[in-house]
Amino acid sequence: MTVVRPADELTDDELADLYPRTGGLRVNFVTSADGAIEVDGLSAGLSSEADKRVFRLLRMACDGLLVGAGTFRTEGYRPLTLDPARRAWRSARGLPAYPRLIVVSASLDLDPAHPALAHAPIRPLIVTSAPVRGVSERSEGAPQDAQIGTVPVEAATHPLTAVADLLPLGTPTGALDLQETVTALHALGLRELLCEGGARLLGALTAADLVDELCLTLSPVLAGPGSGRMTAGAAATPVAMRMIHLIPAGDMALLRYVRREDVASDR
Template sequence: MQRIHNAIQLTELNADDLAELYAYPSSLDAPWVRANFVSSIDGAATSGDLSAGLGTAADKTVFMMLRDLADVILVGAGTVRAENYGGAKTDADRRRALHARGLGGHPDGTPPPIAVVTASAALEPECRLFNDTTVEPLILTTATAPAARKRQLADAGAQVIEAGGVAVTPKALLAALAERGLYRVLCEGGPHLFGELLEADAVDELCLTTAPLLVGGTARRISLSAHEFQRPMRRRHTLFDTDGTILTRWARY
């Protein structure tokens, strides 16, 4: 395996190699938050208003591995609506094998639940999140969200969790996940949720795919927050694919 300063050709890795590279820390007793995003060369987080518009084969490979490793997939309600989220489709055999090796996964091969942050519980019970899944989604909402909406989502098969009074803070949502033993957290967006987690210094690492595209337009960045901040990160590794896709993993100091 050719490596120069932690730079690796993706084609030289098998699934076990990839799992080792992206494994969560062992023996976690608190949530470890990993974010996964894709961006164009010129910094766009979407193309045609969807992150899928930037996807490449390499990005899909790592995307699926990160889901196989995770205990829970955290996402904002806007991204659920825009990307038409359903339940996570993961490899049951791989999740069992990852768990046996202490890398992540699940002993029964069960997919990770989708945990959606929505202060107002504003989701449609008929959407794919509730009707195309084998695991009940978690709805992280507030005490002040309309009771009727919360009942509708519970009736649709969700576990509705009040994780705040008028807002769902990063501290409260991570505490709710920790109470359920969901420590390996994979945040898939959107930019506002990621920005809030960053502002709260609650992100442990970022997995960023740079797609070999220039997009232009007015697409947003991968993070948006009320205030500017600087958070130093260190590069853990860089993967290259033959089409020009670059996949980096960054961890907090």
Template sequence: MQQLYPEPGPVDQPTLIDLYAPPPEPAVRVNFVASLDGAGTLDGRSAGLSGPQDKRVFGILRMHCDALLVGAGTVRDEGYRALRLDEDRRRWRLEHGLSEYPTLVIVSGRADLDPAQPALADAPVRPIVVTTATADTDALPADIIRAGDEHVDLTAAVRQLRERGFAQILSEGGPTLFGYLTARGLVDELCLTVAPLLAGPGAGRITAGPPHDTPEHLTLRHALLADGQLLLRYGR
């Protein structure tokens, strides 16, 4: 892996971990992979766009976060398993004052989740489900955050997560959740892998949902190159 910007040169594992260190202040970071022509998935899943180096960064981002925020559709479509880390990453977290595992936070307006889904049933720490005031959550093996009446209020949800001590929040999507986070001005960083593929028409983008009036400008923090993939980090 090579760094292209801001300082060209080779990147080893310790350097890569430092390059993806979260900002000192609480932040919401979003991680996605996309094709050259803007597709967010191949055959309905993001795995076809990924690769070993993207997965390497994927693991480092999870290692750095306090909470992993994902939409219920992404949990189902991507076949999420329990949020577990390998021994080295757990040791690193403990050595750096973090809990052994990050907490999985699933956003679902109707809370229509399968209690037996591995991301819930096999979680090493009790997950959190963010939902609305009236959703039925009795069967879910999770703590519940209620934010909003008919629709999830993500601003209120992030505030409640902060109150629980989750300063660094990582979101892996899906596109609708990313779109709403953007619309609410909650995205502080985007880590984007650009895969060297032309997916062709049909696949959706990495963001979805209703349009919002004001585009947000982000600044490039670094650019890495590995196996033909560009790994980019942007921030406010």
């Protein structure tokens, strides 16, 4: 583990070099010192300029930005545009000008007029466990209306298809197959994945043993009881991580963890 000099002494290029593209699934969160992910319902109360710098650089480096529908709605996501400097960084590395927004939604209860969907620079992708007829992205060609107890959605008439592509990857029990989701995203050329939450999506990704890296900003705040925590869902097998660096940022700490190479995994 390396303790890096303070964030305000690092240029954007130096900071970006500390978060290289690795071709894995990276998670980015800001939490209070006691583990809360929001104050008054939003993460903004925990953030800082240093945290926002990392936030922007991680978006710059990813192929696809993965976010749960609840977080997408609550945090008021905007179109995934980048400033000229970040677009130039991507162009110099042979990447498309913009990453692709990927929203995970079990119910497809999303407003097609939402600015992040309707005005996206690249057509977003909505991954769902809902059965959808007329979409054939599943790698094994399983029928799209196989889920139990649900009525298939017709892709041709669903309002979301006007602004986004639907990727139905539900299991026969109606759950989202996250392993197949990552495989399908890789097949679309989206190998460098960044997940920004929420807690249930992180919990499910951890349970599926799919998290390769955690970028965590610790905010010097005690949020107290009642605030949501970083992960949620059913109990899962712990995943051992190794700290790569700690960057001081005033009273905040910018941490980067990766999977322990010396710990056995079934992946």
